[in-house]
Amino acid sequence: MWPAGGRHLWPSGGTSAAQSHPRGHLVYAASGVLAVHTERGTSIVPANRAAWTPAGFTHYHRAHGDTDMRIVFLTPSLARLVPDRPAVFLASGLAREVLLALTGPRNYDDAAPGYGRAARSRLLRVLVDELREAHEQPLHLPEPRDDRLRAIARMLYETPADNATLAELGRTIGASTRTLSRLFRDELGMTFYEWRTQLRVHHALVLLADGHDTIRTATACGWANPSSFIAAFSEIIGTTPGRYRTGRRTTAQASRPPGAQAEDDPTAGG
Template sequence: MQSHARGHLVYAASGILAVHTERGTSIVPANRVAWTPAGFTHYHRAHGDTDIRIVFLAPSLARLIPDHPAVFLASDLAREVLLALTGPRNYDDTAPHYSRSARSRLLRVLVDELREAHEQPLHLPEPRDDRLQAIARMLYETPGDNTSLAELGKTIGASTRTLSRLFRDELGMNFYQWRTQLRVYHALVLLADGHDTTQTAYACGWANPSGFIAAFTNIIGTTPGRYRTSRQTTTSGRSAKSKV
């Protein structure tokens, strides 16, 4: 766990990255950018062959983007700026030597691109209530578990009505929406490890691949098959980690 005096952007040029803060977990597939504001305690976890790029922002730029952890889709221009700031196109560990003014211009372009981007629904909020935390622990360990909220409530001694209210009030979504996001996060990890769509669907609790494909596409914006194909293309030759 760590925190920084400056907010920072973490870019997954390839692979899958999870950014954990006290607010929850941001899921960062390839070509997404995670933003962690200054002062947030956090840690990163990479899955698969992941190329991580980190860029810190001065307060004057950080104030232009959200004051909470968020994930953005990287535009083509944002991606190229991130790669330019953190290392050459051959992905070695030597960052280019830009002048201070040139670096400032690139950072401003990057922030402008993120301000135009929509936040991605890839942040899984962390429950604070003990009862929700107990449910979260069970489902983190077995994301494919199809136990209903009523049955989970019996296990921990809480009514369905109480748990539904807690999910809505604390996390801003219902139980099934939260579990679907958790499952898609787990699916991204399995896909990064080389599992195919059908294997991943059943492992994450879907009764058939078509239901999984629909849920995955709704959250990630592309099908699991296309995501695996694009990931295999972008991971070729990329394994360095660098920051600026």
């Protein structure tokens, strides 16, 4: 890993070791989809999003689809300007270009002229300013701590298409609907149905990265029909599944080195 992060190419399913860093860092997927796991929960990083992990948080990354991962570390003075907890931000066009520039060949290719310290500082400040102006994205799925919620989470992680009600799940684990509803609000800051919808959208992003179409993805994630899936997906991601897949391919093509062939694009045809 380069001192300021860098570019890391991961095969689909590739997983890093659990680790923590003395500086917080941003990760961006120029292609593919990343999952960033911390003790606080899981962040999904699709195209045009950037995930922030503060200093000292134990975490690991997992690639869904062949993934071009970019990492940028922030100095403590810049890290103070962003949240002190894991978060996902919408990456504007400018933020994306800065992320690619800070992790491009000029940072690790001896034959290419590199950015000086002053230039890198300016680019990092622009990046942080762009993220501060962006809206946080509801793509961080908090991890339950209570044993009863953890049992429900395990069941739904394994079968996200399960449409059991909270009362039915409660009977399975021996807890009342009222107790579980209170725990979801107090511990996770959302209702059970909001949490399950986010979990399903996370799963949908992974399936779309693996090349599944909208209909198969909707069914696998528990939606009764494609239109309800499209509506829920669009509300959280900001675009339809079809447009998201097209945009993901476009992003991957834009980040391809000059002269590379289309067939080298791991998302081509997806």
